């Protein structure tokens with residue numbers, strides 16, 4: 065690694081202007097002393113950029129590597145391109161040339177294999193070491209920068225793309241499964257379903273290479289004993305995350321760079337390679353694909369308006385790498401020094417010259433986006449300025465509510481210590497992560513380099529949220545019982561905590577829990593009030609910190625003021641986020657500590673003596689309680705994950721930790737490492753049994769209707785989950801979202817062309833059916849160029865006259881009385897807000913229809929355009945007269961709270977009757 069450290073001294077200096085879109089290097093393979101053939105007398109200029117042929121013709125390239133060049137020489141010349149993906153650009157290095165010319169030698173190492181011996185190692189393993197050394201260097205000098213690296217390894221074999229690292233995707237295996245290539249809306253070419261494996265160091269990347277190379281198609285030919293029969297493409301995705309150093313916000317800017325390392329199969333003179341049978345077919349495909357590649361280079365070099373990328377799988381796959389607007393590329397052309405190969409050599413040189421003529425049309429751009437970190441459960445841990453925060457993640461095994469995921473922070477040495485329990489709100493993506501910054505501020509304010517904080521923190525994912533089991537309704541319906549059970553688990557003898565903190569729905573839960581169980585906490589603190597009947601709170605006697613934002617329409621301050629009126633011992637703060645944007649960040653933790661100081665004279669000193677640190681003291685990890693198990697994997701529990709040193713330097717440490725934990729019943733829920741699903745192998749007997757049962761099925765799994773024998777063959781059996789969808793109505797539903805089984809919502813892999821998707825293609829043909837089509841969504845516009853506030857208009861529309869009686873817009877679904885009802889068109893809600901918000905639409909249908917109410921859960925989006933969804937609302941098998949005579953259900957819920965816009969924009973819902 066040290067050698068690579070030394071190489072990567074100037075990682076930040078990138079000058080795109082000096083890099084031509086395709087640089088062309090020539091590498092000449094040394095002849096073997098046993099070769100009986102004549103040698104071509106090439107000549108080279110002193111600077112190694114001119115190659116002179118025996119006929120005295122001189123060709124100019126960016127680099128010419130004579131036969132005696134080493135692997136290190138080649139690698140040094142590509143280093144400038146390796147810096148690009150570290151800053152969000154794309155770069156590509158590919159090896160080109162006739163069979164047996166040394167392409168795999170350059171990319172991987174000798175004899176067509178990955179080689180890790182220092183001198184012979186090819187570009188790919190060197191790149192892997194170089195990149196991680198560069199990342200280490202960049203992140204050690206700037207703590208606000210993080211890198212995440214993912215890897216895909218693919219091959220193009222006989223015109224199809226295969227995943228070299230996904231289980232089952234082995235061509236020799238009957239379950240072969242080729243992948244499709246798609247362009248995203250920015251024109252980037254991606255391989256659908258390609259596995260992207262997160263890697264944290266060069267060791268892990270090399271393991272992936274080894275696995276992939278074992279699966280790559282190679283074979284003996286008369287020209288190369290280990291000839292590549294496929295083009296191999298290693299994609300290294302490098303995401304650079306930059307967090308603001310001044311703020312502890314979860315927002316970060318990310319740049320996504322991509323490095324493509326490609327080892328093409330070689331063109332082959334079939335009369336010389338004597339390829340027959342499969343080898344012959346492979347050689348024909350390879351030659352045809354390389355011909356298409358040459359055509360693409362030709363078109364690029366003449367700046368043609370049409371570039372025939374689509375003519376072969378290979379060129380389609382390389383489109384982003386060859387496009388001068390998307391990537392900077394090095395083509396390493398390999399030629400032989402033997403006279404017998406002259407005609408192939410001249411052809412390779414001809415196309416290398418053509419590639420060299422490709423002109424830049426524009427400078428590639430960095431891929432940049434703003435993100436909120438929601439995936440990283442240990443967010444902030446590796447940026448903690450104080451190392452002793454003792455953050456870790458566990459599951460608390462509750463007797464009645466299942467496994468509850470919790471983030472713990474602070475050193476818990478005994479039960480007398482002051483435990484602060486935090487309950488998050490009901491936002492669709494809410495979880496214990498919500499409290500990360502707040503907890504960090506409290507820890508920073510109460511610990512120092514010589515003493516640990518006297519508080520420890522337990523932030524839970526409420527049931528059904530984040531990574532916890534259960535039903536989201538639990539925290540609303542049984543706040544007292546649930547919170548008491550959590551407290552019993554974490555404080556099994558005292559059955560209480562020092563302070564209970566809640567936000568939004570979590571605040572309501574804290575109030576309600578204290579009404580039910582007054583002794584569970586000594587203090588309470590809440591922000592963003594939602595609660596009903598606050599007059600009930602007169603019985604809450606604890607000192608209470610109440611913090612409310614008067615600009616937050618989703619949590620009306622009027623409710624907060626009522627809470628203040630009834631809680632006797634309140635410490636109340638109002639602020640306006642439009643004027644004091646960071647009030648909570650700057651004040652919440654200080655107000656809480658003030659409250660503790662005021663009522664607890666020992667608040668900051670009690671027990672601290674046992675937490676004194678000396679320079680050399682190494683405090684052991686707090687042990688797990690009986691009801692807890694490690695979540696997120698042992699590595700993440702014990703150390704900040706994603707750090708190379710753990711693998712490189714601390715193997716011993718890790719081993720001792722693992723042996724210490726060996727006897728604990730550790731759950732292997734490794735949240736941070738992509739789990740490769742265990743292969744499900746079905747033996748012949750169980751397959752036969754399954755087929756018999758499937759053949760006997762005559763009922764649709766979705767609508768439960770009988771499928772007539774004439775229709776059974778047209779019905780659809782989903783490939784993975786094996787659910788059966790009837791031909792008459794339910795088959796169509798899969799068109800709405802061909803990635804999800806409509807019965808249980810698991811993944812399916814049906815390819816349905818988007819042209820077939822339309823709300824009118826939905827099933828509503830039955831005579832006995834009533835239906836209407838509605839549209840809903842929201843628009844969003846900035847209130848002024850300087851302000852952070854946006855005017856959101858959420859709406860519901862329906863073309864059928866008089867179908868809708870009224871629409872209630874419920875921006876606080878957890879609070880029963882918060883809906884705003886609109887009883888004539890346009891059915892709209894206009895709100896000026898700082899950020900996106902949840903809003904349920906409750907549609908009350910025409911009174912004459914007697915249809916059940918429909919609640920659509922929705923997430924109002926901050927997109928500068930209008931965001932529309934279409935929904936076919938169906939009432940099956942009910943003529944209007946029948947409908948009138950039945951009692952409708954209170955409400956049918958359609959869950960479309962789609963923050964990531966991943967759901968289909970059309971769908972249908974069936975309103976059913978009890």
Ligand SMILES: Nc1ncnc2c1ncn2[C@@H]1O[C@H](COP(=O)(O)OP(=O)(O)OP(=O)(O)O)[C@@H](O)[C@H]1O
Pocket residue numbers: 092093094161162163164165166167168169170173174175176288290291292293328329330331398
């Ligand atoms: N620069 C070199 N020095 C020494 N040996 C080399 C060199 N280049 C290639 N070789 C050897 O030549 C043989 C063929 O090389 P390699 O398999 O890399 O060719 P290739 O172009 O990838 O062939 P194919 O297209 O058929 O896969 C291998 O045994 C390799 O070790």
